[in-house]
Amino acid sequence: MRENFKSIVRILAKELYDLYDSFKIDAISSNHFKQSEMLEWIGNLGCSNLIECEKIGNSAEGRAIYLYSFGNGTTNILIWSQMHGDESTATMALLDIFSFFSKNHGHTVTKNIEKKLRLLIIPMLNPDGAEYFTRHNAQLIDINRDALALITPEGKILKETRERFRPAYAFNLHDQATGYTVGLTKRLTAIALAAPPFDEEKTDNITRIKAKKVANVFAQIMHQFIPDHIAKWDDTFEPRAFGDNFQKQGTSTILIESGRWQNDPNKFFIRKLNCVGILATLFAIAIGETTSSDTQFYDCLPYNKNLGYDCIIRNANLRANSRVPVVKVDVGINFERKFNKDTRVFELNAKIVEVGNLENFISVEREIDATGKSLDPQRIVIDQIFPANEIDSLFK
Missing domain, CATH: 2.30.40 (Urease, subunit C; domain 1)
Structure with a gap:
């Protein structure tokens, strides 16, 4: 790690980690929740003066899908979670981030993000799946395999949002299945990362290299909290996936897969890691740290193994x-x-x-x-x- 990273982003990440219990949303008592509960938690934050809310469409069963915006900067960043309805860890983390902005508006992390970036957050893309805690949408379709056909309303909404705002970066947030380990070790993967390819050859262009730099910073942040529990997600090209297509279309996209931690059935520790990691990485983007980063740490991560x-x-x-x-x-x-x-x-x-x-x-x-x-x-x-x-x- 470079000294500049150690002295700024790393220190602030540790500060966020230590502060977490003071701003996390205590009302979230389980990782099984519905959209109505999520909306209530957001409403109770009383942060509408900081975070704008816009309805951007409806799910297959007619539930509203919302976009939350924060910041006045010129760099747009699109973040979406729970496109698979049973993958709620990052959704909880995003709500904690809303709470951090509300309770710590004067913090240097909040101020830099607000000044330099514009966050565009869809915390629950698949509210129908969340209603029944199932992967697919109400049409029984995996939304993340609908980037080409666009037969799901949720997939159309995501594509239209990217085209409308043309974000420089995107964070695609998921939960991975049980049992993944870091390579052939017997260590559970807590967080897996990928900068998805845009072709079968896994070619690197400027867009993907920028995504790798963001993943590199995120991985280094995680390393101080969960050393040896970070892996690389399978980066085989999937032509129907949104991350791969957004990368192809010029938005530097990072995939974050929430793994498991022993004795953490509701994945609250992984939720904390997501919250701290995303906040610190957004701060790093805001101050230009990701631009000057290399990709070595990310490139050397072992791949996930299902052991x-x-x-x-x-x-x-x-x-x-x-x-x-x-x-x-x-x-x-x-x-x-x-x-x-x-x-x-x-x-x-x-x-x-x-x-x-x-x-x-x-x-x-x-x-x-x-x-x-x-x-x-x-x-x-x-x-x-x-x-x-x-x-x-x-x-x-």
Whole structure:
């Protein structure tokens, strides 16, 4: 890291990290929430004099989609979150950022961002998906695969917003699936980053290099809080994705994927990292730090590897049927939180994903030492979904 980065952005990032509990929105008690709750939290901030709100369209089911603007600068930055309705971590972080601006209007971070930048924030692009906490929109379409066809109203709104404001930078905020690790290590990926390519050859042009510089600064900020828990997201070109297309169209776009942290089911620690990282990176853009940055730290990040499960049963005995011998196995299980439309409540289910040797895998939430215990072969069915509280009944 360069000394200038250490002395300015790094110090302010640590200050934001330490201040976080003083400005985060305490009313957010779960990462499962609906648009109506989000709007109430924003309204309670009383920051309409600082942050402008504009309705920019409606979702497939008719819910309003809002754009929030902050700053008087000449550099437009588009930030959107929750285009997948069950990926809410960054949405929480963006609301915390609104709160920071409101409670710390005189802070040097707020003042520099307000003076130099114009933030254009869509905190919940897919309110229908958020209503049922599901990835897709109400048309059952993945919005992030609709950048070309534009058959979803949400996708059209995002494209129209970029064309209207022509932002210099964009932040595309997501949650990644359970179990990603930093390369082949057994360390959970807390944050994964990418400067998406605009072609299959992964060519670097001025636009993408600028995005890599932003990702480089963000990664260095994260390094002081979560060293060895930062990875690079798969940068294979996806022609239907918005990030790849915005990069092609001249907006330097950075993808931030919120990963996991042990004993953090609501991802509040990852929410904090997002908030601090985005604020400090925006400050870095405002003072020109990203322009003078290189890309070395980002370029050297290991890629994500999927080497984790929510729960692992280790060293259990399994006789799959009467025709085969008993073997010692591990069982990898993932949890799925689904909204039950009939009962209107969220249910935590489990799914057996893999049986065999999982010594190179890590458990995120629970690990069971089953030495000397035998599994019930009638309950060990790959991909079968069952209530998560029935895991202990997998044994005879």
